[in-house]
Amino acid sequence: MANPTTSVAPARSQQAPEAGALVARRKRRYTLLTRHDKILLAFMVGVPLTLDLVLIWGPTVASVVLSFTNWSGIGPITDKNFIGFKNYQFMFTGYTLFWPAFLHNLTWLAWLTFIATPLGMFFAVLLDREMRGTRIYQSVFFLPVVLSLVVVGFIWELQYAPTDGFINNAFGLVNSGHLIDWLGNPRINLFAILVATSWRHIGYIMILYLAGLKSVDPSLREAARVDGATEVQTFFSVILPVMAPINVIIVVVTAIEALRAFDIAFIINQGKNGLELLSILITNNSISEASLVGFGSAIAVILLVISIGPIVLFLSRTMRTLA
Amino acid sequence: MGDSREAKRVQNLLALQDEALRLNPNLTRRDVLKIAGYGSLAAFIAACGGGATNTPTGITATGGTMSLGSYNTDPGSKAGTQAIVDAFTSANGGTKVKLNTVDHGTFQNTISQYLQGTPEDAFTWFSGHRMRFFAAKGLATPIDDVWSAVKSNYTSGFEASIKGNDGKAYAIPTDYYPWAVFYRKDVWAAKGYNVPKNWDDLKALCAKMKSDGLIPIAFADKDGWPAQGTFDILNLRLNGYDFHVNLLTGQNGQKWTDPKVTAVFKKWSEITQYYSPAFAGLTWEKGADQLLRKQAGMYLLGLFVSDEFKASGSQADVDQLDFFAFPHVGSSFDAEEALDAPIDVYMLTAKSPTLQNDLGQAKAFLEFVSKGSTQVTYWKNAPGSIPTANDADTSQYPALTKKAVQIVSGAKKITQYFDRDSRPDFAGPNGMQGFLLKFLSNPSQDTTNLQKDMQNFWDSLPPE
Structure with a gap:
């Protein structure tokens, strides 16, 4: 916005610089923004802003307020409900599930970042090579993305079930009596559902990345080949830098997927016994029969603070590319 | 918070079984008061009660409409509920019942939103602490008028189980079922097993079964709650009814760090080696x-x-099913013969938008489900649910049901089950369900820290 019009703007009441610029020009040019236009503008800014405030910032602030109470979700909130930082204090010091859940979210993030997302990108690169049957492969890998995570959870439950699940039967573990409790053993169940999540995540990343690859100018590759670059060199030195905007999106999508991880673990066992996740602790505390709305909100606030990280990263990158 | 009312109820069931159908003189006024006072933990919040309609003008109505929220989703219980609803419609001048069946677990987990939102007129629920909790919050409509009309059909023990903290009636008990150790008669006969009389017998039997290639004790705790049944019975046997109730309700300063709780886990660890492999991944149906x-x-x-x-096997399988009460463990509390025997109920919501209109029909429905004939209809579909009404036709009961009535009658103390006797937030997936799974993942561990975690969690809960 650093341009001559800005210097005019401050003189023009408290309007935003852009609006000020327009108004300034209108004075000179005499017409342009009619009353109708102004109403329309106010409408177009006002409606999304109101929705944003009511649907996003309202609940957010409410959560923050609730996190200082011990409200049970029933009846009015009175002064007696406010208990200061007690929820936070208990969460960090006494609540045995918070740190495991936090760790599980981190594991989730690491798994997606270092295994699932790179795999998705790798598939995208492979499929971008116009090999035979690429459409079929695309469909196959993308299919899980279309399914709801609830369905994905159910499908994998059928794979993992100890006595009549596919995996234990296929490897003869049922008959030999050495059952592996994929979903019940707290040491391995997190990884079992990470495999299930990846099954879906890989297809998602693949499609996103493939779309980006398709938009890369083919002449770049040709130029690289003419210069004698190998396939690998071409990808890392030419394609990857060109794909920077997509890469940011991929990173942010991965981070967000890790933070909002919920469905599969909840379907499997309501997120207990090794599958605790922050989102599940929020749910189990605030909207279960337990009704510990205050405490659930406190966990939600922590998750919000963590989530702000990738959001800021994303926004700052987008703003920079726009500027 | 099941309590001595349960014990009394049992004795009343005895009366039922004797076909004498008389009130049990053992239920003293003091007992009733004690029972009523049990919810006092939550009593101070009860102030916000009210808001409930309680106008007994005509009480019931025929025709019209009403709605029912049901958590009966298992095949048998679902069919049973539908059968009841159909019978009600034809008996009550064609009252149209809008039946909304919600998955059992989901229904339980969302109950507080459900009752505060736009619930159906009537709903299926549990007696005990879980009923009193929502009654005290003003989310259920008292039904004293219906109760006084039907209570002659119940032994007095049931009356205590459906009273809120305010002394009003909130529910109609329709069925109950005992917890016990089940087995197949044919398998036991073939292998020559005998019902174990005490703890050592049980362990010896387990060892023998194991050498015979059987899983000695089916155990399936994916859902988290089944393990609580074992905790209940071991705690009742080892430490007695009073300790159990105090522990689950935190009354009289009872703490989870008590060495008596350690003893329960220690005893428990002696039989976990005989459990189903991979039990933490099995649902209770898989165990069955x-x-x-x-x-x-x-x-x-x-x-x-x-x-x-009944659902997965044939009638021949059902006929082979038998059970025995959990064996004695050699404590002074064995004589209590305590066991879990939860009661299921029907209640009226308070916030249903249609209740004002349908109150008569809804009350007629409650009256209908209090009839023995209705309960028998349900029982025929779901044989695991024993009718509660005095006028239920007990002559049709097969041996299994008769024995179930008998075992409950023989118990001097009855509890409702962990998650009905304790706070729902404490009993839930991130509470005791998780803690017990943690114990079971390594039963031989020193449970001191685990018990500390349990107590810390309890202490962190807001007042009810």
């Missing part, structure tokens, strides 16, 4: 399947295991 398919020798569960036998 292991018993049904003769893979497992015993199964500690509620009588509803017979529903699963």
Whole structure:
């Protein structure tokens, strides 16, 4: 916005610089923004802003307020409900599930970042090579993305079930009596559902990345080949830098997927016994029969603070590319 | 918070069984008061009660409409509920019942939103602490008028189980079922097993079953709550009814760090080696399947295991099903013969938008489900649920049901089950369900820290 019009703007009441610029020009040019236009503008800014405030910032602030109470979700909130930082204090010091859940979210993030997302990108690169049957492969890998995570959870439950699940039967573990409790053993169940999540995540990343690859100018590759670059060199030195905007999106999508991880673990066992996740602790505390709305909100606030990280990263990158 | 009312109820059931159908003189006024006072923990919040309609003008109505929210989703219980609803419609001048069936677990987990939102007129629920909790919050409509009209059909023990903290009636009890150790008669006869009389017998039997290639004790705790049944019975046997109730309600300063709780876990660890492999990944239905398919020798569960036998097996399988009370452990509390025997109820919501209109029909429905004939209709579909009404036709009961009535009658103390006797937030997936799974993942561990975690969690809960 650093341009001559800005210097005019401050003189023009408290309007935003852009609006000020327009108004300034209108004075000179005499017409342009009619009353109708102004109403329309106010409408177009006002409606999304109101929705944003009511649907996003309202609940957010409410959560923050609730996190200082011990409200049970029933009846009015009175002064007696406010208990200061007690929820936070208990969460960090006494609540045995918070740190495991936090760790599980981190594991989730690491798994997606270092295994699932790179795999998705790798598939995208492979499929971008116009090999035979690429459409079929695309469909196959993308299919899980279309399914709801609830369905994905159910499908994998059928794979993992100890006595009549596919995996234990296929490897003869049922008959030999050495059952592996994929979903019940707290040491391995997190990884079992990470495999299930990846099954879906890989297809998602693949499609996103493939779309980006398709938009890369083919002449770049040709130029690289003419210069004698190998396939690998071409990808890392030419394609990857060109794909920077997509890469940011991929990173942010991965981070967000890790933070909002919920469905599969909840379907499997309501997120207990090794599958605790922050989102599940929020749910189990605030909207279960337990009704510990205050405490659930406190966990939600922590998750919000963590989530702000990738959001800021994303926004700052987008703003920079726009500027 | 099940309590001595339960014990009394049992004795009343005895009366039922004797076909004498008389009130049990053992239920003293003091007992009733004690029972009523049990919810005092939550009593101070009860101030916000009110808001409930309680105008007994005509009480019931025919025709019209009403709605019912049901958590009966198992095949048998679902069919049973539908049968009741159909029978009600034809008996009550064609009252149209809008039946909304919600998955059992979901219904439970969302109950507080459900009752505060736009619930149906009537709903299926549990007696005990879980009923009083929502009644005290003003989310259920008192039904004293219906109760006084039907109470002659119940032994007085049931009356205590449906009273809120304010002394008003809130529910109609329709069925109950005991928890016991189930087994297949044919398997036991073939192998020559005998019902274990005490703890050592039980362990010896387990060892023998194991050497015979059976899973000695089917155990399936994916859902988290089944393990609580074992905790209940071991705690009742080792430490007695009073300790158990105090522990689950935190009354009289009872703490989870008590060495008596350690003793329960220690005792428990002696039999965990005989459990189903990979039990933390099995649902209770899978456990029932292991018993049904003769893979497992015993199964500690509620009588509803017979529903699963009926649904997945044949009538011949159901006929082979038998059970015995959990064996004595050699403590002074063995004589209590305590066990879990939860009661299921129907209640009226308070915030249903249609209740004002349908109150008569809804009350007629409650009156209808209090009839023995209605309960028998349900029981025929779900044989694991024993009717509660005095006028239920007990002559049709097969041996299994008769024995179930008998075992409950023989118990001097009855509890409702962990998650009905304690706070729901404490009993839930991130509470005791998780803690017990943690214990079971390594039963031989020193449980001191685990018990500390339990107590810390309890202490962190806001006042009810």
